[in-house]
Amino acid sequence: MRILVLGIGNPILGNDAAGILAIRELKRMFKRFNVNNVYFDESSDGGFRLAEKMLGYDKVIIIDTIKDNESTEEGTVRVIDLYELMKKNENKWLANPHDADLITAMKILSSAFKDEMPREVIIYGIKISSSFTFSEQLSDSVRNAIKKVVKMILEDLGVKN
Amino acid sequence: MKTIKIEPISRLEGEGQIIIILDDDGKVRDVFFEILELKGFERFCIGRPAEEMPRIVTRICGVCPWAHHMAAGKAVDAVFGRDPTPVAEKIRELAYCAHIIDSHSLHFYFLAAPDFLVSPEADKSQRNVIYLYKKHPEIVKEIVKHRHYVVKIESMIGGKSIHPVCCVPGGVSKRLTEDERKEIEEMAKELIKFSEKWLEIWEKDILSKYEDIIFSKDIYYLETYYMGLVSPKDNSLNFYDGDVRVVDQKGQEVFRFRAHEYLNYISERVEAWTYTKFPYLKPIGWKGLVDGPKSGIYRVGPLARLNVCDRISTEKAQLAYEKYIEAGGKPVHFSMFAHWARLIEMLYASERILELAQDEEITSSDVINYEGALTKFGVGVVEAPRGILFHHYETDDDGMITLANMVVPTTQNNAAICMDVKKSTEKLIINGQISEGILNRIEMAFRAYDPCLACSAHSLPGRMPLVVKVYNTRGELIKELRRE
Known part of the structure; x- marks a missing residue:
């Protein structure tokens, strides 16, 4: 089984770097294990460009920052099954001026390239507040969340730290 | 109110x-x-080694990272006084043409096309690419297949498809292998056919059906100045390098300058109601959000590029350009023609990739020039998919950034977007x-x-x-x- 672990974010936009930093830590840790079916990549993209990266893998694990309307604190980790999310989403319109959103892109690619799409896509979302200032500094709560996500993914992949 | x-x-x-x-x-x-x-990107850059800029600036934007990478790369060439080798220039241009197709195809096929191929008046549940897929699955599959080609070309040359790392002072970090060249050549041939097919769809299924929108002078129409890059020798379309040319509302050249002179021609207006500035032509002056010859407002992007150039250097795109001019005049002031211009530019970019892939020296190992001396000043310019983009850096004696300034396309189009949106709302x-x-x-x-x-x-x-x-x-x- 080919597994892609994908860190998403902007490495120079404060807490938005969380996914990128998590993937770099995982990649570093994985050098110790004799695992040859897990691939690591990072991206600052979304929509079609992100969905296209998933072609050819059986399972994809995404680490990204999220915003939601719930009263949870910054650094809270949510585990989301992307295909479950797609079932709930009605996808009635597209307004991103440059690209489709990820769910729309996944629906298109799933229809057109059914055999090449991963059977499972799990998102580990780290909750952050809005970040509009370029910086390489992260808040303590997000730093702690990165450690937590790394541990969770190691468990998900069945390797012991 | x-x-x-x-x-x-x-x-x-x-x-x-x-x-x-x-x-x-x-x-x-x-x-x-x-x-x-x-906020704060320019400040973030201060104190960093200049050679890091091409890699850092790709993170400004996930939409056109290649444009920032190229503009920064060219500015850094100048900072270190290193002219790239001819082979490096060709490799850069090849990758950059792939990026133009990548960006234009995302925008046109997935976002703009459903407006026209479904209908602007259609219910929102139908006016999107998913509905388009249900109606025309083969078209959408072809789009995805051809997008895969350009992403592959970007990855081959850039190291990464989205956030390239290939531009280094004086050239590129790696040569193109013969196997890669052959693969690019084959993909380019397919891209040309695909671009031609979409121009046919535009002419047959869109242009005639939506004349009221595309040729409307009541909405989506402004008589502004236009700015873009042209090849110095023949004023042909050029995404990667050239002279900056400005034409007026009648299509006559009014200014022509090199990138490092940009501050003599572009000034920025600050308005109380927005943080975004309004660039305008300094020698003409600011007259508010109005078009016409007395107002220094100019447009950039596909529409502007086809207005400032006199010709396109590749055969098929030139023919398409002649049809475009025949329909819209010269210069074209109809804002919706920008979509048509994007399709022509994709055809040109595809043909140019083929030309460069067939160039005898494209696989040469002479991809970097190590000779040069620190000048502490550099301005790089390229045509980003959305319009002309300037990166301006200054450094101290150690090559550390002391000033970083970027003039980006959407800011340059800010005034025109405001005016076009106002016109459409007033009418509608x-x-x-x-x-x-x-x-x-x-x-x-x-x-x-x-x-x-x-x-x-x-x-x-x-x-x-x-x-x-x-x-x-x-x-x-x-x-x-x-x-x-």
Whole structure:
């Protein structure tokens, strides 16, 4: 089984770097294990460009920052099954001026390239507040969340730290 | 008086919004298009080694990272006094043409095309690429297949498809192998056929059907100046390098300059109601948000590029360009022609990739020039998919950045977008009534510019709701429409 672990974010936009930093830590840790079916990549993209990266893998694990309307604190980790999310989403319109959103892109690619799409896509979302200032500094709560996500993914992949 | 706000909220909220102010009779009194930019990038760069800039700037924007990478690379060439080798220039241009197709194809096929191939008035559940897929699955599959080709070319040369790392002072970091060259050559042939097919679709299925929109002088029409790059020897279209040329409302050249002279020609107006500046032609002057020869407002992007150039150097794209001029005149002031221009540019980029892939020296190992001395000053310019882009750096004696300034396309189009959106709302909103179709026609005004709303931030789920807010004169929210 080919597994892609994908860190998403902007490495120079404060807490938005969380996914990128998590993937770099995982990649570093994985050098110790004799695992040859897990691939690591990072991206600052979304929509079609992100969905296209998933072609050819059986399972994809995404680490990204999220915003939601719930009263949870910054650094809270949510585990989301992307295909479950797609079932709930009605996808009635597209307004991103440059690209489709990820769910729309996944629906298109799933229809057109059914055999090449991963059977499972799990998102580990780290909750952050809005970040509009370029910086390489992260808040303590997000730093702690990165450690937590790394541990969770190691468990998900069945390797012991 | 009512105030209507249309807020496109991207992955992190608040990047841009349209504010429409209605008077008590429901007529449009004023319209503002506002972009809220990410803060502090220039400050973030200060004190960093200049050679890091091409890699850092790709993170400004997830939409056109290659444009920033190339402009930064060229500025850094100048900072270190190193002219890239001819082979390096060709490799850079080849990859950059792939990026133009990557960006234009995402915009046109997935966002603009459903407006036309479905209908601007269609229900929102149908006016999108998913519906397009249901109606024409083969077309969408072909789009995805050909997008895969350009992403592959970008990855081969850039190291990564999205955030390239290939430009280094004086050249590129690796040569092209013969196997890669052959693969690119074959993909380019397919890309040419695909681009031609889409121009046929435009001419047969879109142009004749939507003459009222595309050729309208009431909406989506401005008589501005235009700015873009042209090849110095023959004024042909050029994405990667050349002279900066400005033409007037009649298509006559009024200014021509090299990138490092940009501050003599571009000035920025600050308005109290927005953080975004309004660049204008310094020698003409600022006369407010109006078009015409006395106003220094200019446009950049596909429409502008085909207005400033005299010709296109590749055979098939030149023929397509001649048809385009025949239909729209020269210069073309119809904003919706930008979509047509994008299709012609994709054909040119595909042909240019083939030319470069067949160039005898493209696989040479002479890809970097190590000779040169620190000049401490550099301005790099390229045509980003959305228009001309300047990067300007200055350094100290150790090559550390002391000044970083970027003039980006959407900011340069800011005034024109405001004016086009205002024109469309004035024409379309009557007695304060706004339907879904009207809202989409207003969206089409700014979608033609493919505006870049600081998309570098990333938070799932990656969608962009539109919020229309209606306020009364006391600032109380009396109506809210939300589309998501």
